Amino acid sequence: MCEPYPRSLIRSGAWLLLSVAACGGRVDGEGLTTESVGNSVAHISPEAADAGESGSPSSRDTVVSGSDGNGNETADAGVAPPSCALGGPGVTHCGAAGESCCASSEVTGGTYYRSYDPGYDPPALAASGGPTSEADPATVSRFRLDNYLVTVGRFRQFVSAWSAGWQPAAGSGKHAHLNGGLGLVNGGSPANYETGWATSDDASVAPTAANLACSPTSYPTWTPSAGSQESLPINCVNWYEAYAFCTWDGGFLPSEAEWEYAAAGGAEQREYPWGTTDPGTSSQYAIYLCYYPNGSPLCTGTANIAPVGTAALGAGLWGQLDMAGGVDEWNLDWRADYTDPCTDCAALTASTDRVVRGGFFGYDSSDLLPAARYDAFRAPSARDYRVGFRCARAP
Numbered sequence: 318m319c320e321p322y323p324r325s326l327i328r329s330g331a332w333l334l335l336s337v338a339a340c341g342g343r344v345d346g347e348g349l350t351t352e353s354v355g356n357s358v359a360h361i362s363p364e365a366a367d368a369g370e371s372g373s374p375s376s377r378d379t380v381v382s383g384s385d386g387n388g389n390e391t392a393d394a395g396v397a398p399p400s401c402a403l404g405g406p407g408v409t410h411c412g413a414a415g416e417s418c419c420a421s422s423e424v425t426g427g428t429y430y431r432s433y434d435p436g437y438d439p440p441a442l443a444a445s446g447g448p449t450s451e452a453d454p455a456t457v458s459r460f461r462l463d464n465y466l467v468t469v470g471r472f473r474q475f476v477s478a479w480s481a482g483w484q485p486a487a488g489s490g491k492h493a494h495l496n497g498g499l500g501l502v503n504g505g506s507p508a509n510y511e512t513g514w515a516t517s518d519d520a521s522v523a524p525t526a527a528n529l530a531c532s533p534t535s536y537p538t539w540t541p542s543a544g545s546q547e548s549l550p551i552n553c554v555n556w557y558e559a560y561a562f563c564t565w566d567g568g569f570l571p572s573e574a575e576w577e578y579a580a581a582g583g584a585e586q587r588e589y590p591w592g593t594t595d596p597g598t599s600s601q602y603a604i605y606l607c608y609y610p611n612g613s614p615l616c617t618g619t620a621n622i623a624p625v626g627t628a629a630l631g632a633g634l635w636g637q638l639d640m641a642g643g644v645d646e647w648n649l650d651w652r653a654d655y656t657d658p659c660t661d662c663a664a665l666t667a668s669t670d671r672v673v674r675g676g677f678f679g680y681d682s683s684d685l686l687p688a689a690r691y692d693a694f695r696a697p698s699a700r701d702y703r704v705g706f707r708c709a710r711a712p
Contacts, residue, residue, distance in 0.1 A: 319538065325631070330391045332587050342616060343397070345407045347466075347652045349537075361469065371647070372501075377470070377536035380696055382421065397417065397419055398419050398566040398567045398568070399469065399474060399475075399478065399565060399566055399567070400418075400419060400467070400471035400472070400474045400475060400562075400565075400566045401417055401418060401419035401474075402474070403474060405470060405543070405547070406470050406543065406548060407468035407469050407470020407471060407473075407547030407548040407549075408468070408470045408471055408474075408547075410548075411464075411465050411548065411624075411625055411626045412464070412465065412625070412626030412629065412638060413626065413629040418465050418468050418470065418471055418548075418625065419463065419465075419471070419566075420462045420463070420464040420465065421462065421463045421464060421568075421708075422461065422462065422464055422635045422636040422637065423459060423460070423461050423522070423635065423708055423712055424457075424459060424460055424575070424578065424579050424583075424635045425459055425583065425635070426456070426457050426458045426459035427456070427457065427578070427583045427584055428454060428455065428462075428584065429454070429456075429457075429520070429577075429578055429581060429583050429584045429586055430452060430453060430454055430455075430586060431452075431453040431455050431573075431574060431577055431655055431659075431688065432450070432451070432452040432453040432655065433449070433450060433452070433555045433581075433586050433686060433688050434450045434688075435535065451586070452573070453655040453657055453659070454657065454658060454659070455574040455578070455581035455658075455659040455660070455662070456577045456581075456658075456659065456660040457546050457574055457575055457661065458495060458659065458661050458712075459712045460492075460494075460557075460575060460576070460709050460711065460712055461709065461710040461711065461712055462571060462576075462579050462635070462637055462707065462708075462709050463568075463637070463707045463708050463709070464624045464626075464636055464638055465625040465626055465637075465638060465639065465707065466550035466551075466639050466643055466644060466646070466705050466706070466707050467550065467551050467559075467562065467705060467706055467707055467708065468546035468547060468548055468549065468551060468625055469538050469539055469540070469547050469548070469549050469550075469551050469565075470543070470545050470548065470625075471551075471556070472524070472539070472551040472562065473543060473547070473566055475524070475561075475562045475566070476524050478565060479522065479524060479561075480554065483565060484516075484519050484522065484561075485514040485522075485560070485561050485564045485565070486514065487513070487515070487516045487517075488512065488513035488514060488535060489513050489514045489515060489564045490513050490514050490560055490561075490563065490564035490569050490570070490571075490692070491512075491513040491569065492511060492569055492661070492711075493513040493711070494663050494711040494712065496510060496661065497590065499511070500513070500574055500651070501661055501662060501663040502660070502661060502662050502663075502666070503662070503663070503664070503665035503666060504653070504655075504656035504659050504663060504664050504665070505653060505656055505664060505665070505666045506661035506665075506666060507662075508667075509665065511663070511665060512665075514560070514561070514564060514565060518557050519567060521555065521557035521558075521697075521698060522557050522558050522561045523558075524554065524558050526539070526541045526610050528700060529551075529553045529554070529700075530551070530553065531552075531553035531700040531701065531702055532702075533702065535617070535618030536619060537552060537553045537618055537619070537702055538550065538551055538552050538553075538622060539551060539552075540547060546619060548624035548625060549619065549624055549625070550622065550639070550644045550705040551623075551706075552641055552644050552701070552702050552704060552705045553700045553701065553702055553704075554647075554700065554704070554705065554706065555697060555698050555699060555700055556695070556697035556698070556699075557645050557673045557697060557698070559647040559705075559706040560647075560649075562706075562708070563706070563708035563709070566708055567651070567706065567710065568688050568708035568709055568710040568711075569651065569709055569710070570647060570648060570649040570706065570708065571648060571707075571708075571709035572649045572650055572661055572662070572663040573648045573649070573650040573663065573664070573672045573674065574661075574662060574663065575709060576646065576648050576674050576675075577674065577688065578688055579633060579634075579637055579640065580633060580637075580640040580641065580674070580675070580687035580689040581688065582633060582634035582687075583634065585634060586687075586688075587633075587634070587687065588686065589602070589603070589631075589634035589639050589641055589685055589687070590631060590632070590634075590637070590640040590685075590687060591630060591631045591632060591633065594630075595642075595682075596631075596642075596682055596685060598612045598614075599612060600612075600623060600627060600628055600631045601628060601629065601631070601695035602628055602630050602631040602641075603628050603631050603639075603641045603642035603643075603676075603682075603685050604621075604622070604623045604627065604628055604639065604642040604643045604678045605641070605642040605677075605678060605679070605680055605681065605682060605683050605684070605685060606675060606678075606679065606680065606682070607621045607678060607679050609621055609623045609627070609678065610623070616678075616679050621679070622643075622644075622676050622678050623643070623678070625638065625639055625643070626638045626639065628643075628692075629643065638709075639675075640675055640687070641675060641676055641684075641685035641686075641687070642675070642676050642678060642685055643675070643677065643678060643705070644675070644677050644678065644703060644704055645673040645674065645675050645676060645677050645693075645701075645703050645704045645705070646673060646674055646675045646703035646704070646706050646707055647671060647672075647673055647695075647704060647705075647706040648671065648673065648674055649663050649664065649666045649671075649672075650663045650664040650665070650669045650671065650672045650674040651666060651667055651670070651671060651672070651684060652664070652669060652670040652671065652672060652694045653666065653668060669694075669696065670694035670695055670696055670697070671694065671695060671696075671697045672693055672694060673693055673694065673695050673704050674690075674693055676687050676689070677687075677703035677704070678703075679703070
């Protein structure tokens with residue numbers, strides 16, 4: 318049974334982690350005080366304030382609210398998701414602003430075309446510089462999307478909860494804020510909606526050290542104990558683990574339509590998430606073609622994988638980073654042709670593969686284009702050093 322969290326126990330890290338997971342990622346904030354930390358806000362308990370504690374990551378719950386530095390509103394004021402509750406490397410300081418790695422910005426809803434040029438390389442632009450060959454319209458309601466890829470440090474908190482027995486509840490992980498709680502509609506069968514987590518998939522969640530050490534062995538970012546790679550994006554996770562993590566963390570996997578909408582800048586349908594500037598070789602806009610860390614396109618291993626948010630000039634319209642390059646990202650959808658029209662839809666009819674989008678650190682610039690959809694599918698059980706994920710959340 319889920320009980321309110323006693324304020325006297327909020328500072329108890331391990332207890333908080335498991336309790337937040339059990340109660341859906343929310344902590345009773347009654348009586349909490351706040352302090353400013355960079356571009357986010359931190360809540361500390363009255364007991365900590367009375368004791369004169371500084372609000373270090375181990376003694377506070379970082380709120381993923383405030384500004385992303387571009388004037389975009391981030392998440393509702395509240396306690397940090399479970400993956401950031403304990404603080405530490407890869408959790409509390411991400412990106413150039415050193416903000417919470419759980420920072421999450423609201424994406425304004427709207428309508429756009431999922432298929433458009435530039436969707437290939439070289440792109441075909443209109444005389445005005447805008448997109449051409451527009452097709453497959455989709456309407457997306459507003460939602461929040463995490464600013465950063467899930468880091469090794471955040472995923473480590475999930476592994477701890479899973480090791481202690483946590484599993485997703487049946488039917489969890491849906492876009493419950495849509496369609497009266499029914500979630501996204503099935504694009505291929507409009508009378509059907511998301512079903513949420515199936516308990517028959519529990520056995521597919523197995524984030525062991527052996528499973529997270531996928532081949533080739535020089536590229537996995539996970540380490541059995543916390544070390545120097547906590548701020549790298551987690552890779553080698555399968556779709557089930559990405560779904561389970563986002564559920565545990567109080568969110569859900571974004572649909573393909575939501576993910577591309579955020580990457581494209583909505584109706585702006587950008588050439589790249591940040592605009593039209595060529596990504597270059599200095600890793601300022603995107604981590605790709607193994608140019609990181611020294612500008613030489615030589616792939617050697619995890620040294621080519623940058624900490625999340627390193628490409629600080631590559632922020633999208635709503636502030637998300639690494640939407641192009643870094644690692645590919647699991648989406649909710651099954652592999653399917655687009656269906657038209659699409660209003661808060663996803664491909665929910667089972668097929669062979671799930672969707673991945675975004676491009677990884679070894680691809681060339683053609684894979685950085687928001688509408689690019691080639692090599693965009695993987696079996697849901699696949700563990701791939703090229704693939705990670707980020708979570709979406711209710712607005």
